[in-house]
Amino acid sequence: MTVISCVNPDEKDLQLIRYVKPSHIENGSATDEEFQLREDRSPPEEYISFFHSTEKNIENKIQFVIFALRKRQKNFAIKKTGGFLFLNSTQASEDINITNEIVQFKKCNYPHYGMYYLSDDIVDIIEAKTILMYYSELYLNQGLERSVKSHNQKIQRTV
Amino acid sequence: MKLPIEVTYIKESPSIHSRYENLISNYEVFKNEVVTTVYIVDSESERSNWNTTLTRVSHDNGDIKALIFSFSDAFDSYNDKDRYKYENFFRKVNGTYNRYLSESEDNEINKFHQPSSNSFLQLIRFIPEFPERNLEVYLDEMTGCFGVTIKTKTKGKPILNLLMKENKEVIFSFIKRRHKIIKISGRAYFNDHLEDSDEIRKIIRMISE
Numbered sequence: 632m633t634v635i636s637c638v639n640p641d642e643k644d645l646q647l648i649r650y651v652k653p654s655h656i657e658n659g660s661a662t663d664e665e666f667q668l669r670e671d672r673s674p675p676e677e678y679i680s681f682f683h684s685t686e687k688n689i690e691n692k693i694q695f696v697i698f699a700l701r702k703r704q705k706n707f708a709i710k711k712t713g714g715f716l717f718l719n720s721t722q723a724s725e726d727i728n729i730t731n732e733i734v735q736f737k738k739c740n741y742p743h744y745g746m747y748y749l750s751d752d753i754v755d756i757i758e759a760k761t762i763l764m765y766y767s768e769l770y771l772n773q774g775l776e777r778s779v780k781s782h783n784q785k786i787q788r789t790v
Numbered sequence: 791m792k793l794p795i796e797v798t799y800i801k802e803s804p805s806i807h808s809r810y811e812n813l814i815s816n817y818e819v820f821k822n823e824v825v826t827t828v829y830i831v832d833s834e835s836e837r838s839n840w841n842t843t844l845t846r847v848s849h850d851n852g853d854i855k856a857l858i859f860s861f862s863d864a865f866d867s868y869n870d871k872d873r874y875k876y877e878n879f880f881r882k883v884n885g886t887y888n889r890y891l892s893e894s895e896d897n898e899i900n901k902f903h904q905p906s907s908n909s910f911l912q913l914i915r916f917i918p919e920f921p922e923r924n925l926e927v928y929l930d931e932m933t934g935c936f937g938v939t940i941k942t943k944t945k946g947k948p949i950l951n952l953l954m955k956e957n958k959e960v961i962f963s964f965i966k967r968r969h970k971i972i973k974i975s976g977r978a979y980f981n982d983h984l985e986d987s988d989e990i991r992k993i994i995r996m997i998s999e
Binding site (some may be wrong): 654657658660662663664667668669726730753757758761762764765766779 | 889893902926928929930931932936939941947948950952953961962963964965966967971973975976977985
């Protein structure tokens with residue numbers, strides 16, 4: 632088994648991206664559920680997963696993330712009604728951690744990043760999730776459908 | 791038949807009468823009452839109506855789906871405006887609940903927490919005070935508790951997040967930016983007396999101001 636060591640990110644204004652499933656989207660925004668850590672997973676989730684991309688535009692960044700997701704999980708399904716959220720993790724973690732250390736972003740096997748909750752106080756968690764929602768910007772797949780579709784076809788051709 | 795509403799009788803006052811004429815015509819005024827003018831205290835009557843419904847609908851079962859059906863039946867006696875508001879809220883709750891169950895069922899390894907009926911009752915308790923727009927209902931997978939997020943597009947694009955705990959606590963967090971981030975978070979407790987429910991306005995007012 633490969634042990635992945637996580638390190639503190641050294642980038643400034645680190646923009647991270649995360650796939651959002653359709654049920655976690657309401658009125659064009661990611662819901663609170665998107666930032667819930669599911670401890671009842673097998674194994675339990677320790678962090679919320681994100682990816683980083685150095686691509687220049689939104690569509691290419693998303694395609695890069697789809698590629699990275701499928702590299703980790705071969706048949707990862709991207710739903711048409713899903714989306715991708717973009718988060719300035721530097722700003723979000725600065726604002727969340729002003730008074731208490733509540734979250735920590737770590738680089739775990741680039742381009743993958745994990746967001747860890749350091750507090751188990753429910754008020755801290757709700758506050759952190761609300762700030763994460765506040766800073767998240769969501770791009771719906773529907774608008775990017777064509778590019779995602781062509782990317783999927785490209786992947787199918789190369790498999 | 792329309793439910794009787796809570797009204798305050800005041801002495802004849804043409805200005806107040808004309809102001810509330812439209813509202814009065816929406817309600818059934820008790821025929822045998824000799825009154826000159828009826829002044830309707832809108833929010834109080836809605837709260838009082840809802841308290842009546844909350845008391846009348848049996849909570850013994852504890853099954854959320856059954857509770858949703860029972861409450862939905864009760865809206866038949868509401869006026870059009872209130873029925874629309876309550877049905878719309880219950881549609882959101884029902885959608886969130888069904889989605890949560892179906893995702894939990896689809897996932898063979900990981901079952902989510904069973905949704906909490908106490909949290910459900912705590913959530914619907916505050917419908918009269920909740921805004922009708924910009925509100926989304928969610929279910930917390932870690933606790934099975936219901937919550938709402940209220941977002942507005944006013945200056946600073948504030949967000950209010952409320953999680954209804956089983957023990958009647960409401961965990962809240964209000965976030966907005968002015969020059970820098972503003973955070974107001976904490977826990978509130980509104981006991982189990984329905985007439986104290988409207989105190990939640992003190993929290994909701996943060997987003998509506």
